[in-house]
Amino acid sequence: MAGVDEGGAPVSMSTRRILLDPSHLVASPLTPPVSKSDAQRALVLGHLTGAWPLPSVQAESDEDLPADVRVLRRGVEALRLPAGPVRDVDCADGGAPFRILATQVAVTPGARVRLTGTPRLGERPHGPLFTSLKDALGPAGLTLTEGQPWPVELSAPTDTSKVSPVFRVPGDQSSQYASSLLLGCAALFLRERRAWSVEIEGTLTSAGYLELTLTWLERFGFEVQKSDSRYTVSGYTPPPSVPSLPGDWSSLGYLLLIAWKAGGTVERADAASAHPDQAILRLIEQVGLGTTPTGPAHTSKVTGRPAGGLRASGKECPDLLPTLAALACVLPAPSTLTDVGILRLKESDRLEGIRDLVSAYGGTTELQGEILHLTPPAAPPARFTMDSRGDHRLAMTAATLSVLSGATLVLTGPECVEKSFPGFWRQLSRSGARISEQP
Numbered sequence: 001m002a003g004v005d006e007g008g009a010p011v012s013m014s015t016r017r018i019l020l021d022p023s024h025l026v027a028s029p030l031t032p033p034v035s036k037s038d039a040q041r042a043l044v045l046g047h048l049t050g051a052w053p054l055p056s057v058q059a060e061s062d063e064d065l066p067a068d069v070r071v072l073r074r075g076v077e078a079l080r081l082p083a084g085p086v087r088d089v090d091c092a093d094g095g096a097p098f099r100i101l102a103t104q105v106a107v108t109p110g111a112r113v114r115l116t117g118t119p120r121l122g123e124r125p126h127g128p129l130f131t132s133l134k135d136a137l138g139p140a141g142l143t144l145t146e147g148q149p150w151p152v153e154l155s156a157p158t159d160t161s162k163v164s165p166v167f168r169v170p171g172d173q174s175s176q177y178a179s180s181l182l183l184g185c186a187a188l189f190l191r192e193r194r195a196w197s198v199e200i201e202g203t204l205t206s207a208g209y210l211e212l213t214l215t216w217l218e219r220f221g222f223e224v225q226k227s228d229s230r231y232t233v234s235g236y237t238p239p240p241s242v243p244s245l246p247g248d249w250s251s252l253g254y255l256l257l258i259a260w261k262a263g264g265t266v267e268r269a270d271a272a273s274a275h276p277d278q279a280i281l282r283l284i285e286q287v288g289l290g291t292t293p294t295g296p297a298h299t300s301k302v303t304g305r306p307a308g309g310l311r312a313s314g315k316e317c318p319d320l321l322p323t324l325a326a327l328a329c330v331l332p333a334p335s336t337l338t339d340v341g342i343l344r345l346k347e348s349d350r351l352e353g354i355r356d357l358v359s360a361y362g363g364t365t366e367l368q369g370e371i372l373h374l375t376p377p378a379a380p381p382a383r384f385t386m387d388s389r390g391d392h393r394l395a396m397t398a399a400t401l402s403v404l405s406g407a408t409l410v411l412t413g414p415e416c417v418e419k420s421f422p423g424f425w426r427q428l429s430r431s432g433a434r435i436s437e438q439p
């Protein structure tokens with residue numbers, strides 16, 4: 001969770017500091033957690049179609065389960081209780097869990113839920129999703145009230161069969177609005193047996209995540225028709241088996257770079273995954289690094305010598321941009337990140353976070369509209385410091401840069417990795433990085 005210091009600079013609310021010494025790396029196998037984006041979709045669809053508890057989430061050890069997956073599971077459990085008093089669900093820092101749950105509450109007949117979260121989650125944009133829910137389901141009796149910013153309290157209608165079956169939502173701030181509403185359409189289709197649609201207005205950002213939602217709907221047996229910017233859930237046939245969950249490609253982004261540096265391997269790198277961050281494979285190839293399958297299935301090693309700079313877009317893979325910024329800091333030429341505006345709306349202002357990290361490492365950035373030019377330092381520093389601002393991706397990016405460069409890192413607020421990758425520091429230790437608490 002992020003706050004600001006006396007001078008107004010963003011800082012982590014945590015005062016815990018660690019020192020990371022990357023000078024004794026050893027080749028070892030590194031394993032990512034389950035993908036939180038895949039698991040959240042599968043949990044909702046498992047709940048709707050009778051696959052509960054979801055076997056593939058049950059199979060994960062609780063200590064390795066991303067906090068966002070635990071949030072979503074708690075929310076669904078609240079919806080499965082008999083109708084009764086208002087239930088409280090703390091969404092912590094989870095953007096997707098909060099947005100997905102808001103719609104699921106709204107489409108669960110008679111549900112009454114009070115959602116809360118961190119101050120940062122409260123200030124991230126949610127208005128267009130709420131407006132869409134109220135426009136479509138308000139006439140049936142949905143009420144949605146917002147605190148300042150918490151709690152967000154929803155009371156769902158008991159009968160939605162008379163309203164027009166369409167949600168309209170803008171696509172430019174977050175794909176999560178459309179994904180959340182489409183999962184809502186699946187719930188409404190199952191109950192009413194009539195087609196429900198999401199109409200996306202304007203351009204859609206992070207489009208790969210809406211594709212991921214479509215993939216999961218299809219895996220669970222839903223038929224979804226697409227025409228222009230309208231997605232319609234129009235059929236359901238139970239699938240022969242409940243799909244399993246892949247490892248997380250966002251987390252594999254850090255691990256692939258660490259494994260490259262340490263000469264180790266990554267596991268659970270499933271090329272059949274539909275996660276947008278699998279783009280990391282193509283993006284590292286761009287600069288001369290490549291993966292080779294080795295040993296057991298879904299295990300790879302990374303080899304190569306970087307040549308040139310990289311270019312990547314926040315529209316395609318927003319969550320990889322911090323990771324790629326770390327790689328860009330050790331490349332022999334400047335790099336370019338495009339469509340970076342979306343990064344301001346994440347767990348922290350990640351655009352500012354990336355620029356601060358590059359500068360702490362001795363590099364420079366220049367922002368031209370939506371394009372960030374990044375130039376690595378002529379010589380790497382021996383040591384750099386960073387505050388995670390409570391943002392898991394900034395914490396893991398800073399650690400990755402430390403490993404890639406050999407520079408010692410002093411990091412404030414390391415525990416935020418819980419959100420997507422609770423075992424990150426353990427995995428890093430496996431590759432020989434020495435982590436100690438700082439007074």
Ligand SMILES: O=C(O)C1=C[C@@H](OP(=O)(O)O)[C@@H](O)[C@H](O)C1
Pocket residue numbers: 036037096173174175176179205206209318319342
């Ligand atoms: O749907 C999802 O699971 C996600 C969508 C993306 O967000 P936006 O669509 O808000 O860019 C991504 O950044 C986030 O980590 C997870």
Ligand SMILES: C=C(OP(=O)(O)O)C(=O)O
Pocket residue numbers: 093094095096097319346347393420
């Ligand atoms: C932005 C992220 O997640 P969310 O939007 O679900 O909080 C993320 O994990 O980087």
